[in-house]
Amino acid sequence: MAGRPSPPPVPRPAPATPRTRSAHRRRGRGWRRGRRVRRRASRRRGIWWSHRSAWCHGSVHFNPYGGTAAQLAAALVNVAPDSTADDLVAMLREQRYKPVGTLDAFQARQLTAWARRLEPVFAGTVDRVAHLNALLAETAARPYISTHDDRPPHLHFAPETETTLVRVRAFTAAGLAHVVCEEPDRLGRCGREGCGTVYVDTSRNGRRRYCTTRCANRMQVARHRERRAS
Numbered sequence: 001m002a003g004r005p006s007p008p009p010v011p012r013p014a015p016a017t018p019r020t021r022s023a024h025r026r027r028g029r030g031w032r033r034g035r036r037v038r039r040r041a042s043r044r045r046g047i048w049w050s051h052r053s054a055w056c057h058g059s060v061h062f063n064p065y066g067g068t069a070a071q072l073a074a075a076l077v078n079v080a081p082d083s084t085a086d087d088l089v090a091m092l093r094e095q096r097y098k099p100v101g102t103l104d105a106f107q108a109r110q111l112t113a114w115a116r117r118l119e120p121v122f123a124g125t126v127d128r129v130a131h132l133n134a135l136l137a138e139t140a141a142r143p144y145i146s147t148h149d150d151r152p153p154h155l156h157f158a159p160e161t162e163t164t165l166v167r168v169r170a171f172t173a174a175g176l177a178h179v180v181c182e183e184p185d186r187l188g189r190c191g192r193e194g195c196g197t198v199y200v201d202t203s204r205n206g207r208r209r210y211c212t213t214r215c216a217n218r219m220q221v222a223r224h225r226e227r228r229a230s
Contacts, residue, residue, distance in 0.1 A: 069175020070200045072097055076115045076172060077198045083112060098149055101164035114169050121176050122198035123189045132177045141170040192219050
């Protein structure tokens with residue numbers, strides 16, 4: 001309409017100031033894919049984990065004697081009963097056990113026999129406390145501070161001068177004892193019939209029931225076939 005004043009012009013927003021990455025981000029410390037990862041560590045019932053490790057691969061880490069030793073015990077149980085000394089030494093190296101040392105044929109038989117005695121702890125077929133107390137008494141495990149291989153001071157449960165057999169027995173018994181005291185449900189045996197592989201559950205939710213996803217998938221397929229058949 002003639003004579004009607006025109007509306008005032010809408011002000012344009014000021015151009016945004018370009019964001020600059022901080023020196024911390026440029027260095028990449030604490031950042032993953034544009035998101036900052038908290039570097040705080042927590043302790044929950046004897047389990048140490050960090051938000052960074054949980055974000056990266058979704059697993060928690062037991063402390064050294066609750067995790068490494070128990071995982072070595074699981075690997076020892078899972079080796080074949082007729083494993084040779086070379087097979088056992090290779091397994092120890094794969095598990096990064098140090099110092100490995102050597103094993104003769106007699107010690108290899110003793111170590112596989114020890115593995116058979118560790119197996120019920122994972123399977124839960126015995127009183128774990130009484131069974132492990134007997135194993136600990138047999139190994140006469142005593143804590144030692146070691147600095148071998150230029151590593152920081154850490155605990156061993158047998159002197160470095162002892163044989164590999166003696167050290168591994170003390171190491172595995174002490175590690176399983178720690179897990180049984182803190183998180184006994186983290187020890188288990190594969191739920192697939194006919195498998196029998198034992199494991200230490202290091203998942204965040206602690207609900208692992210199978211040794212591998214392959215066994216879990218097989219069980220899912222078997223249950224699906226049973227439902228269809230019924």
